[in-house]
Amino acid sequence: MTVLRLGTRRSALATTQSSWVAARLRELGHEVELVEITTHGDTSREHLTTIGGTGVFAAAIRRALLDGEVDLAVHSLKDLPTAPEPGLVVAAVPVREDVRDALVARDGLTLGELPAGSLVGTGSPRRAAQLRALDLGLDVRPVRGNVDTRLGLVASGQYDAVVLARAGLARLERLDEVTETLDPLQVLPAAGQGALAVECREDDADLQAVLAALDDPDTRAAVTAERALLAALEAGCTAPVGALAEVVEGEDGAELSLRAVVAAPDGSADLRRSLVGPLREAAPLADAGDLGRRLAAVLLEDGAADLTEGLAEELAEELVEGPLDGEPPSRPAGLPDGDPSGGAPRDVQPARPDQHPEHVT
Numbered sequence: 001m002t003v004l005r006l007g008t009r010r011s012a013l014a015t016t017q018s019s020w021v022a023a024r025l026r027e028l029g030h031e032v033e034l035v036e037i038t039t040h041g042d043t044s045r046e047h048l049t050t051i052g053g054t055g056v057f058a059a060a061i062r063r064a065l066l067d068g069e070v071d072l073a074v075h076s077l078k079d080l081p082t083a084p085e086p087g088l089v090v091a092a093v094p095v096r097e098d099v100r101d102a103l104v105a106r107d108g109l110t111l112g113e114l115p116a117g118s119l120v121g122t123g124s125p126r127r128a129a130q131l132r133a134l135d136l137g138l139d140v141r142p143v144r145g146n147v148d149t150r151l152g153l154v155a156s157g158q159y160d161a162v163v164l165a166r167a168g169l170a171r172l173e174r175l176d177e178v179t180e181t182l183d184p185l186q187v188l189p190a191a192g193q194g195a196l197a198v199e200c201r202e203d204d205a206d207l208q209a210v211l212a213a214l215d216d217p218d219t220r221a222a223v224t225a226e227r228a229l230l231a232a233l234e235a236g237c238t239a240p241v242g243a244l245a246e247v248v249e250g251e252d253g254a255e256l257s258l259r260a261v262v263a264a265p266d267g268s269a270d271l272r273r274s275l276v277g278p279l280r281e282a283a284p285l286a287d288a289g290d291l292g293r294r295l296a297a298v299l300l301e302d303g304a305a306d307l308t309e310g311l312a313e314e315l316a317e318e319l320v321e322g323p324l325d326g327e328p329p330s331r332p333a334g335l336p337d338g339d340p341s342g343g344a345p346r347d348v349q350p351a352r353p354d355q356h357p358e359h360v361t
Contacts, residue, residue: 017196072207078191092198097194117137161179239305
């Protein structure tokens with residue numbers, strides 16, 4: 001029997017996700033070997049927006065696939081660029097984990113219980129913009145690092161809270177550290193959040209047939225709509241975007257419900273819209289893609305692109321590297337670490353939010 005070589009990043013979350021897929025394949029009678037690959041995103045200390053966005057994590061693994069060094073790869077779907085990679089195909093999108101974002105805060109606090117001025121870290125301009133739009137007076141700043149590093153910022157008192165994807169914490173069995181799961185009515189997730197993408201070479205029809213057994217049709221339809229919306233918006237809007245699609249039962253059969261938000265990076269405004277469309281059994285992905293593009297057109301028509309008008313240069317100038325590997329944020333002299341009233345100037349934004357960086361979670 002041929003051993004399937006599964007390429008994975010070395011992070012705990014990446015190997016956990018890859019191991020889950022490997023276990024499903026072994027259950028189907030296939031032998032699988034994990035092959036660890038280091039990406040530029042794993043070694044660079046620069047902010048993701050300056051090194052190419054989340055696509056930087058997939059690039060090295062995709063090269064290994066194309067070069068024949070591995071046979072398949074597992075990605076967090078939200079980390080994949082929306083444009084297809086020539087020569088590769090997403091052969092399976094397994095059933096989705098919880099799509100919501102999660103708050104991990106000191107003293108078991110919820111978002112509404114955090115005092116004004118509390119220091120909240122996130123690696124996502126989408127989360128940062130929506131948190132600011134809630135107008136809770138929080139000091140939201142960019143952070144980098146793996147899950148342990150980010151949770152450590154709270155445990156050490158350097159930050160009052162961090163916001164991460166609940167799916168990553170669930171896969172790492174760290175849900176006991178969550179102090180609140182955020183309702184999508186407050187913070188919509190990233191397109192594809194909670195979903196995995198299993199990718200292989202386009203010319204490997206045999207492997208595609210094997211991987212098809214892992215595909216979940218409802219998850220595939222939902223993320224297709226979300227990513228179609230994101231792709232359409234990237235052409236005419238530089239604001240952070242959240243999107244969530246769900247398969248629902250309509251009067252005439254299955255339908256797809258899609259909601260989206262486009263937010264100004266400084267939280268001064270946001271635009272939320274939704275659409276519901278048919279999900280025909282004969283062409284579910286075509287319907288899903290069409291729904292995403294139609295909702296993107298509505299958002300652009302209603303002024304989504306205007307939310308970042310005049311902000312691009314300001315954001316580029318304000319880019320401040322978030323803490324990496326436990327490096328504490330700066331605070332004014334005379335204030336102890338962990339004092340939520342201290343810190344760097346408020347409303348510091350990551351640059352180029354059009355790249356929608358989400359990193360690990």
